[in-house]
Amino acid sequence: MSGITDYLQDKKSALDARKLRLVQEKEVPHQQLKAGIRVAGRSGVREIRIRDFQIISDSGPELAGHQLGASSPELQLGVLGSCLSHITLIQAAERGVPLEAVEVEVTGNMHPLAGKPGYEHIPVYLHNIAYTLRIESSASSKELAALHEAVELACPILNLLQQPQQVAGTLVRTKQKRRKQV
Structure with missing residues (x-):
């Protein structure tokens, strides 16, 4: 199996082709990304569907989960x-x-009593998030520092977490399915 060095050559070719295609297009539309989540019946497992992929999210037994997947x-x-x-x-x-x-x-803190009486000062969300990026490279320290800076500027999820965001939510009541009587 070839290593990352070979992959980076393929990545560079793909990036160059993408840049050329985007420059040639007169109008580049926004991409709307989508994920659908369904709770699976009695198990409570969350089935996350993204394009043709499925990811399972679950909790541990302390939250009536079955340890079938990572928590949110x-x-x-x-x-x-x-x-x-x-x-x-x-x-x-x-x-x-x-x-x-x-x-x-990547690490982050969660507290099981966050937001409850006596623990109101503890955030109910992930906090103290930190990451360690380990790179094996023959590049100079200066090149790696510049790479790290560029990564932090360009990483959409890092920037999503670091910048305030508005999230719109809507509740839609659906019709109950009628149960067959026996």
Whole structure:
């Protein structure tokens, strides 16, 4: 199996082709991304559907879960790490920074009593989020520092978490399915 160095060449070719295509298009529309989530009956497992992919999210037994998948906060940390690693590859390919290995570890705190009486001061959301980006590379320290800076500027999930966002929510009441009487 070839390594990241070979992949970066493929990534650079793909990025160059994408840039050329985008420059040639007269109007580039926004991408609307979508995820659908359905709670699976008696198990309470959350089935996350994104395009043709399915991810299972679940809780531990202390929340009536079955440990069939990562919790939503854990998935959020994983999404941040995935995005940071992907943007690192993109920025390295664009800059010609050689990489032999890339690993990201993301941590965050949650407290089971957050927001409850006596614990109102503890956020009910992930907080104290931190990541460590480990890179094996023959590049200079200066090149790696510039790469890291570029990653932090370009990473959409990192910036989503760092910048205030408005999230619109709507509740739609659906009709109950009639149960057959026996």
